[in-house]
Amino acid sequence: MTAGTSAAASAPRPALVADRLCRRFRGVTAVADVSLQIADGARFGIIGPNGAGKTTLFNMLSGELRPTSGRVALFGRDITALRPYRRVALGLGRTFQITRVFGDLSVLENLTLALHGLSRTKLSLLRPWRSYRAVTGDAEELAASFGLAGRLGTRASELSHGEIRELEVLLTLALKPRVLLLDEPAAGLSPAERVGISTLLRSLPAGLTLVMIEHDIDLLRGVVDSAAVLHHGSLVLEGTMREIQRDEQVRELYLGRAGQ
Amino acid sequence: MTAAGDGTPAAASPAGRLALAGLERSRRLTGPVAGAAVAVILVLLLEGNGFASTLVVDMLVYAVAAMSLDFMAGYAGLISLGQAGFLGVGAYAVAIAENHFFSPWAAVGIALGVVLALGLALGIVAVRTKGISFVIITLALGQVLYGLAYQWTGLSEGDNGITLASLPSAGPFDLNDPLTLRMTVLVVFAVTAGLLLLFAASPFGLSLRGVRSNEARLAALGYRTGLHRYLAWVIAVFFAGVAGVLYIFVNDLISPTTMAFSADGFLVVMVVVGGLGSIWGPALGAVVIVLFQQELSTYVTRWQTLMGLTLIAVVLLSPGGFWGLVRAVGRRRDALITRLRAGQAGRPGRAEGSGPAQEGPPLALEAAQPRTEPPQAP
Amino acid sequence: MPEFIAQTLNGLTLAGVIFLVSSGFTLVFGIMRVTNLAHGAVYLLGGYIGYSVIGSTNNFFYGLAAAALATGAFGFLLERTLITRLRRSEMAELLATLGLIYVIDDVALAIWGGTPLTVNLPGVLGRSSTLPVDGIVYPNGRIFILGVSIVVAAALYYLLRRTRVGAIIRAGVDDREMVGALGVNVRLANTLVFTLGGMLAGFAGVLGGTVLGLYTGADSDMLLFALAVVIVGGLGSFEGAILGSLLIGLVVDYGTAYFAAFAYSVLFIPVIVVLLVKPQGLLGKPGT
Numbered sequence: 001m002t003a004g005t006s007a008a009a010s011a012p013r014p015a016l017v018a019d020r021l022c023r024r025f026r027g028v029t030a031v032a033d034v035s036l037q038i039a040d041g042a043r044f045g046i047i048g049p050n051g052a053g054k055t056t057l058f059n060m061l062s063g064e065l066r067p068t069s070g071r072v073a074l075f076g077r078d079i080t081a082l083r084p085y086r087r088v089a090l091g092l093g094r095t096f097q098i099t100r101v102f103g104d105l106s107v108l109e110n111l112t113l114a115l116h117g118l119s120r121t122k123l124s125l126l127r128p129w130r131s132y133r134a135v136t137g138d139a140e141e142l143a144a145s146f147g148l149a150g151r152l153g154t155r156a157s158e159l160s161h162g163e164i165r166e167l168e169v170l171l172t173l174a175l176k177p178r179v180l181l182l183d184e185p186a187a188g189l190s191p192a193e194r195v196g197i198s199t200l201l202r203s204l205p206a207g208l209t210l211v212m213i214e215h216d217i218d219l220l221r222g223v224v225d226s227a228a229v230l231h232h233g234s235l236v237l238e239g240t241m242r243e244i245q246r247d248e249q250v251r252e253l254y255l256g257r258a259g260q
Numbered sequence: 261m262t263a264a265g266d267g268t269p270a271a272a273s274p275a276g277r278l279a280l281a282g283l284e285r286s287r288r289l290t291g292p293v294a295g296a297a298v299a300v301i302l303v304l305l306l307e308g309n310g311f312a313s314t315l316v317v318d319m320l321v322y323a324v325a326a327m328s329l330d331f332m333a334g335y336a337g338l339i340s341l342g343q344a345g346f347l348g349v350g351a352y353a354v355a356i357a358e359n360h361f362f363s364p365w366a367a368v369g370i371a372l373g374v375v376l377a378l379g380l381a382l383g384i385v386a387v388r389t390k391g392i393s394f395v396i397i398t399l400a401l402g403q404v405l406y407g408l409a410y411q412w413t414g415l416s417e418g419d420n421g422i423t424l425a426s427l428p429s430a431g432p433f434d435l436n437d438p439l440t441l442r443m444t445v446l447v448v449f450a451v452t453a454g455l456l457l458l459f460a461a462s463p464f465g466l467s468l469r470g471v472r473s474n475e476a477r478l479a480a481l482g483y484r485t486g487l488h489r490y491l492a493w494v495i496a497v498f499f500a501g502v503a504g505v506l507y508i509f510v511n512d513l514i515s516p517t518t519m520a521f522s523a524d525g526f527l528v529v530m531v532v533v534g535g536l537g538s539i540w541g542p543a544l545g546a547v548v549i550v551l552f553q554q555e556l557s558t559y560v561t562r563w564q565t566l567m568g569l570t571l572i573a574v575v576l577l578s579p580g581g582f583w584g585l586v587r588a589v590g591r592r593r594d595a596l597i598t599r600l601r602a603g604q605a606g607r608p609g610r611a612e613g614s615g616p617a618q619e620g621p622p623l624a625l626e627a628a629q630p631r632t633e634p635p636q637a638p
Numbered sequence: 639m640p641e642f643i644a645q646t647l648n649g650l651t652l653a654g655v656i657f658l659v660s661s662g663f664t665l666v667f668g669i670m671r672v673t674n675l676a677h678g679a680v681y682l683l684g685g686y687i688g689y690s691v692i693g694s695t696n697n698f699f700y701g702l703a704a705a706a707l708a709t710g711a712f713g714f715l716l717e718r719t720l721i722t723r724l725r726r727s728e729m730a731e732l733l734a735t736l737g738l739i740y741v742i743d744d745v746a747l748a749i750w751g752g753t754p755l756t757v758n759l760p761g762v763l764g765r766s767s768t769l770p771v772d773g774i775v776y777p778n779g780r781i782f783i784l785g786v787s788i789v790v791a792a793a794l795y796y797l798l799r800r801t802r803v804g805a806i807i808r809a810g811v812d813d814r815e816m817v818g819a820l821g822v823n824v825r826l827a828n829t830l831v832f833t834l835g836g837m838l839a840g841f842a843g844v845l846g847g848t849v850l851g852l853y854t855g856a857d858s859d860m861l862l863f864a865l866a867v868v869i870v871g872g873l874g875s876f877e878g879a880i881l882g883s884l885l886i887g888l889v890v891d892y893g894t895a896y897f898a899a900f901a902y903s904v905l906f907i908p909v910i911v912v913l914l915v916k917p918q919g920l921l922g923k924p925g926t
Contacts, residue, residue: 088482100477102470113470116463117481123491128461175481339729341736385910388917392673392728393873396865399675400909403862407902521858522743525736532733562748568740575734576723 013076015040015179015209016061016092021070023056023233030056032233033070038179040075043210045220045227045241049253053233054213055097058183061211062094063087074179088117093177097184099168103157107148110156110167111139114174142170146200162193166200173204180204182212186219198222217245229253280600283593305442317442319550320449321506326530326542328499331456333528334537335465336492337472338387339395341524342402346497348409348519350375350504355422355514356415364428364435368505375501376494383493387486390475402524409516421515424508435509445506449543452499456539459495468492469537526553529571535583544582640772645895646888651780651849653887654787658842660864660871661794661879662835668811668874669831671728672721675735677839678861679742684709684840685847685856686750689757692844698760705840713836717829743857752854757847783845790838791880798876807831811874863890866905870912872922881921 014037023031031053038044046054059065061072063084071080079087084094102110115135116122130136143149146166151159156167165185172180185201186194194216201223204210214220220227221241228238229250237247244250304316325347332338353371354364362370382401389397409416416422427435435441459465467488470478475485508514517523526549534545549567556563578585663677684705692701716738724730758764759779766777798804806827809816842860843852850856866886871878885908893904912920 085479085482085484088480094480100474100480102473102477104473105466105469109466109469112463113466113478114481116467117483121463122467122483123488124463125459125465126462128458129463129466130461132463171477171481385913388913392671392732393869393917395673395732396869397909397913400862400865400869400906403858404903404906408900411898411901411903520855521861522740525739528733528736562744564740564744568737568744571737571740572720572734575730575737579727579730 012040014038015042015075016211017071017073018057018061019071019073021057021060021072022068023053023060023065024068030233031060031067034230034233034235035070036228036235036238038209038211040178041207041209042226043224044212045224046211046213046230047215047217047220047227047244048230048236051232052230054230055183056233057230058094058181058213062092062181088175088177091176091178092181093172093175093179094181095168095172095183095185097187099164101156101164101167101171104155106153106155107143107159107167108136108139108152110171111142111174112136114171115139115142117175139174142174146170146203147196160193162189162196165189165193165197169197169200177208179209179211182210182214184213184215186214186216194219276600276603280597283597283600287593287597301446305446306439313442315550315554317445317510318554319547320445321503321510322527322530322550323543323546324449324452324506325500325503326527326534326546327453327456327539328496328503329527330531330534330536330539330542331460331499332468332492332496333531334535334539334542335460335468335472336489337391338489338493338496339528340386340398340402340496341395341521341528342398342400342405343496343500343527344523345402345405345519346375346379346500347504347507347523348514348516349378349405350501351508351514351518352409352416352422352504353501354505354508355424358425359422364426365430368428371505372498372501375504376498379494379497379501383490383497387489387493399521399524402519403521406516406519406521409519416516419516421513421517424512424514427509441509445510448502448506452502453539453543456499460539464488464491529567531581533570533574533581535581535586536579538581538583538587541581541583548582640774643771644774644776645891647776647780647784648895649888649891650884651783651887652891653883654784655842655846655850656860656863656867656887657787657879657883658790658838658845659860660867660883661791661876662838663864664868664871664874664879665807665811665831665876666835667868668876669807670721670828672832673728673732673735674832674835675732675861676716676738676742677735677835677864678857678859679739679746680709680712680836680839681843681846681860682852682857683712683742683746683843685757685843685852686746686755687840688844689750689755689847689852692757698758698763701757702841702844705844706837709840709843710833710837712840714829714833716836717832721828721832722825739857743854747854750852754851754853755847756851757844759848777849779848783849786845790841794876803827803830862902863887863905866909868919870908870920872919874923875919875921878919878921882919 016036016038018034018036021031021034022029034053034057036044046057048054056065060067060070063079063082063086067080071078073079074087074090074092077090079090079092082090102113105113112129112132112135115138116129116132121132121135140149140152143152146169148163148166148170151163156164159167169182169185182201186197189197198219201210201212201219210224212220212224224241226238226240227244229236229244229247231253236253237244237250239247301316304312307313325343329340329343332340350371353374354367357367357370358364386394386397386401410418412418427441429436433440435444460468467478467483470481470483471485471488471492479485507518530545530549531542532545533548534543535541552563552567556566560566574581580587659677659681663674666672666674666677687708688701688705691704692698695701720734720738721731724734759782763779763782766775767781768774769776796804798808807830809820810824810827810831846852846856846860863886867879867882868874869882870885871880871882886905889908890901890905894901897904916922
């Protein structure tokens with residue numbers, strides 16, 4: 001499957017490249033020979049029925065899983081062997097289906113932790129973290145820009161579903177990623193909450209490359225330009241959202257025998 | 261914490277005003293009460309050779325050990341059942357060094373060095389485990405140290421223990437003088453509390469709470485969480501060693517019993533009963549447990565049963581320990597004051613939803629997790 | 639050479655007692671994720687109870703039975719009252735069992751006092767025989783303990799591998815939530831395993847009381863051994879308990895015999911090695 005998003009051969013380096021990624025688990029092939037090239041600044045979706053291998057693919061891109069074969073490259077640099085925290089430092093961010101925020105900590109503390117992640121100050125022992133005004137200021141701004149300003153003092157475990165999702169995205173944004181992987185950001189959200197997430201996603205910085213797994217086609221349509229369809233671990237189709245929605249195979253996958 | 265928000269100006273009534281005044285006064289009193297407590301401690305320490313001062317000194321020594329344990333247990337979630345082992349190493353090292361003709365000051369330096377080295381070395385093994393496994397490993401570690409104290413009789417004189425030869429002195433500053441010694445213990449306690457509180461409030465302290473809350477997520481944010489846990493361990497173990505040095509200066513004798521399993525358990529009881537993750541709580545816990553041990557034991561022979569039952573009760577009813585209770589009460593009071601004030605001014609109570617900032621480590625024994633959806637198929 | 643063989647037999651005997659204690663501990667952990675720190679105290683309690691019953695009935699086997707029944711009942715009560723209330727937090731369960739240690743130890747101190755006691759073996763068990771190997775004279779009691787341990791291990795193995803109850807227990811160890819979802823009465827299984835664990839510990843206490851004695855601190859000693867076993871063998875693994883017990887029993891025994899100063903610490907070596915090489919234990923599952 002060739003590049004569906006970059007045009008000429010002299011195009012700038014793609015932000016994220018998956019090169020023939022495979023992942024086998026004791027005889028089960030979760031991901032089979034998937035190749036993708038995602039351009040810098042692109043908004044890209046990954047769709048497919050449950051069990052298609054989407055999260056496994058993500059896990060290989062972000063480093064939670066080692067591929068059985070194949071490589072991953074970030075802005076031209078081979079990151080296949082790098083652990084997640086190294087990839088973070090290189091600009092790759094990721095959110096998870098099962099939201100992982102710091103439940104015991106307040107929203108402000110959550111964001112402060114994330115913001116310190118980029119600098120050596122995370123090991124600083126002798127000054128209260130509240131005294132790092134620049135950092136806490138950034139945290140407050142981040143929260144405010146996405147509607148969580150009034151919740152700074154609330155424990156994360158006491159936020160609503162939608163707010164927790166937003167916090168999750170914010171935590172990842174705090175690391176100033178150049179490429180952001182979002183794993184089903186709208187899963188389990190009520191229609192009202194989906195609107196909130198959708199707004200947040202659409203207001204993300206333009207230069208940020210976005211790769212998103214999502215079942216909700218409407219949500220996807222509003223956020224991504226093109227997408228890849230996975231089924232049984234293989235890449236079935238890649239193209240613009242319109243092309244995908246019109247494609248017969250895809251319709252069969254979703255609405256026909258192998259549908260959700 | 262939800263506010264009523266129904267708009268009734270409840271506190272405009274005389275009863276409401278009275279209640280508000282009472283609550284606000286109680287809040288203003290916390291400062292003076294704390295100050296009075298400090299004054300009482302000082303007075304007790306300063307008075308002659310009375311047994312009250314010995315009691316307070318014992319409490320201070322164990323408070324240092326308990327606070328050190330809290331730093332790793334309450335913040336990083338590393339509950340160690342071997343902390344008394346490091347206290348013992350600190351104490352033994354001083355005594356053994358003096359037996360080998362080092363001066364008391366040198367002995368202190370050697371002891372702290374030994375504890376630090378041991379912490380650095382054992383930490384490499386200890387932080388390879390988490391949660392329950394960590395508890396088990398540290399229990400084993402503590403018991404092995406105890407076993408060494410018991411069986412390496414060539415070095416430790418086994419069951420008899422070692423009596424300290426002399427305490428450090430430098431000119432007019434002589435720890436052999438009981439008053440000077442007691443004041444020194446107080447100062448060391450205060451410095452330790454200050455340092456640990458500072459560390460806890462620092463970005464590093466925040467990172468430890470992140471480790472406890474969701475280590476995988478913290479790693480995904482670029483933190484080397486193993487390193488953070490390791491450092492927390494080293495700091496905690498070091499201050500346990502400091503407590504050990506104080507211990508042998510105060511007691512003149514160190515024997516293996518100080519490092520037996522029940523001693524490790526006592527420290528954990530102090531921390532949990534006092535309040536995991538608050539530094540002050542465990543200091544209070546030390547006060548309570550030392551009281552049980554020295555005072556209660558004269559009236560109630562079965563004080564250990566009582567202590568065990570207390571721990572069980574705390575775990576069942578108030579996992580945040582005593583400090584957690586104090587904080588919860590304080591929060592309720594603050595929320596009530598906010599509501600009454602708003603009522604007084606005729607405004608409806610603001611349903612802020614969060615109330616005053618809920619900072620600080622949680623009241624539970626384990627990290628809370630946000631409501632999550634069941635895992636979807638990949 | 640004969641001395642070495644005798645020493646090895648001692649180690650195996652110790653391994654037997656340790657196995658009886660750690661098998662219960664590891665099964666309880668495996669199926670319920672409960673770290674019962676009071677397990678050593680239950681061992682000691684069983685020993686004391688057995689001692690008293692033997693003292694008044696003059697029958698060793700009554701003592702064994704009484705101890706096992708008493709500690710089994712204790713385990714049952716403990717699980718039904720305390721543990722079920724704390725299912726939400728593993729750490730809370732662990733800390734509660736820590737508190738329980740103080741209670742049990744103190745009560746035992748009140749009843750039996752602090753002087754070390756030894757359980758006496760009846761008749762032929764109290765004597766020694768000449769073994770066919772190298773003409774060694776070896777206490778029958780130890781041979782008995784070794785034999786009993788092997789029989790119990792075999793019985794447990796049969797229970798786990800060949801019976802329906804055992805299958806439920808093993809499934810529970812593997813995947814607790816799934817077993818519940820399959821409609822199995824998880825609570826019943828939990829109570830069963832906890833009770834069984836208690837019985838094994840008490841039973842071991844009487845046997846241990848013959849060769850190791852009953853003394854204040856015997857509970858911490860045995861707890862330490864059991865913990866070393868599960869670290870080495872793997873938390874939750876029955877086979878790991880067998881393997882670990884053999885290893886720890888022999889290491890401790892040789893250590894005490896040949897390196898008196900470092901006897902306790904010697905058991906640390908396999909623990910550290912396993913932690914560095916395979917942190918989940920030799921036969922443990924990753925993620926424990």
